[in-house]
Amino acid sequence: MTRFIIRRLFYLCLTMIIATLLVFSLSRVVGDPRLLYVQEGGYGLSEEAWEAMGVKLHLDKPVAVQYLYWLGDAVTGDLGDSMLDRKPVVEIMWDALGATLQLAFFGWIFATFLGVPLGVLSAVKRGSVWDYLGRSVALLGQTLPVFWVGIMGILIFAVKLGWLPVGTRPEEFSFKHFIMPAVTLGWFSAAGYLRLTRSAMLDVMDSEYIKLARAKGVSATAVLWKHAFRNAIIAPLTFSSLVLAGFITGAIVTETVFSWPGLGRLAFSSVDDNDFPVMVGLMLLFTFMFLVVNLFTDILYAYVDPRIRYG
């Protein structure tokens, strides 16, 4: 187990280094990274600032050394200043993190509590109304564009019916404001959970030990929840990494639709403002979060299923 974890950790570091290399080489593609400031749609730099930046980024040294300096800064939490308002990128991201985490939490709750039970239902009552409902939800989740779901939600529930507020997240907590963004964000993942639960459940229900349990007279409820569900839930449990991948794209779109003051909208506005440092910071942060969650699910998976550990 320890060897497994060490291997995965090493892999995480490797991927992170490649991600930083990618970002770094993108910033050097134009030659001098300061040119990003003075390009069309840039912000301009004063003579002194130009010089100061050259010193800070060690532009007089070879590119490989520049990378190491930059990497050192990044690891110690210095990702430079944003171009738009010259505030440290880390500070800007820290301010936006809370809103995104809250939204992601509610989105995840929605996805799990819609996806897993409906998946079980549609597997157990195969061919029934529930199955059709489940399969349509799965299909819609996979094919409806996230931003359109959000916008149609606003149109129906806020503009036409007036049940839910249109506005963004208020200063103090209000559950009503979370409903639509959370549903929009969780929609795609709910479909993912549903399909996974359904196929895992169908697999398990078909296995020999379930037949044995039935044959020896275990009650239907016990077979379902004690024998089948416990084994079927492993796959959806470890699905979290894919959920997170969906959440990263989803957060950018959802937060843009609902003007949610989180990391996703920061990504949107930094594209709009051509704010390279902020975007780089966001990419590194999201990649890191993604890899960490991946690591945890891998460990969880290996813990639950020994075949993975030694595979």
Next chain:
Amino acid sequence: MAEVSTGLRRSRFRAPTWQQVSYVLRRWPVAPIVILSVLVVVGVFAPFFAPHDPLLTELVERNTPPFWIGVQTEFRLVAQQVDKLSAEDRHKISLRDARKKGFADAKVGETIELTVRPAGSFNHIFGTDQTGRDILSRAIFGARVSLMVTAVSLTSGLVIGVAMGLIAGYADQIFPRWGKHLDEGIMRIVEITFAVPTILVALVIVIVFGKSFIVLLGLLAFVAWNAFPRNVRAEVLSLKTTDYVALAKISGASSFRILFVHIFPGVINTVLVIATLRVGQLILIEAILSFLGAGVQPPKPAWGAMVADGREYLGDAWWIAFFPGMGIFLVVVSLNFLGDWMRDRFDPRLRQLD
């Protein structure tokens, strides 16, 4: 003689029974094929099908609803003076304005029925947007843009991805000494591209290289390629142990010839299925990028960007955002059904993909 000929004539055409129709509908993905063919034909011949110029702005006709929606009127009380900013006077109209709107004999104190929004007409079937551009025409030209983007990026992604998969799977035969490492290296790269969030890389690249069509094509090709190597490689690994490949080798065929003449035809099914399933994702990603303003640039119409436009006018004109979104949805659903159907038919082993 005559009886025989009538018998023949009768058997020439028989209306299909309901069972036969439903059998065909179940066996063949009719609806997806129809939707996609309509899309392709309309998209390719967009200038022929579009009723209006997609870029022509007619401010007089802005926010015209779709054809089935009638006139929207409101009752207003005619008053001498109206403070337009106050909430109390919202239901009033000044005498001068009323006269201007065509109520020449309006008097103070009278209630008039004012047209707030004109009725929809067949001139603009799906209505117009905030600057009076015809939505149907824009959607048609948007389909054309989407088609082009996905076709180009999928083709280049497919060529790169399949080549990578073929090389990775067959590397140890071509380069006996270090082929294994090449295989390992390629698969590692593929794995890492799965670990980095695509859309963020796309946004970083857009900032560095600017928002342009070429950048978008490159980005989507990058998104498209990594779906192929893994499955193609797996297929090659199993095909290269077959007898006919061994026989080809014995008869002296070169590695290159074996790979392309004997192995490649065997992976085409897999490639087709993955490609169909990928197109839907590409269209969605293109729509998301355009929605975020990082994809197809205005004034060029794109479905994602049209939805983004409509977001601002939801209260007045829902149709601006509705129709392009519906278009994306229909196309992606059709591609999904078609992909599933092809998978079940050509390569059932890929079922484990989802």
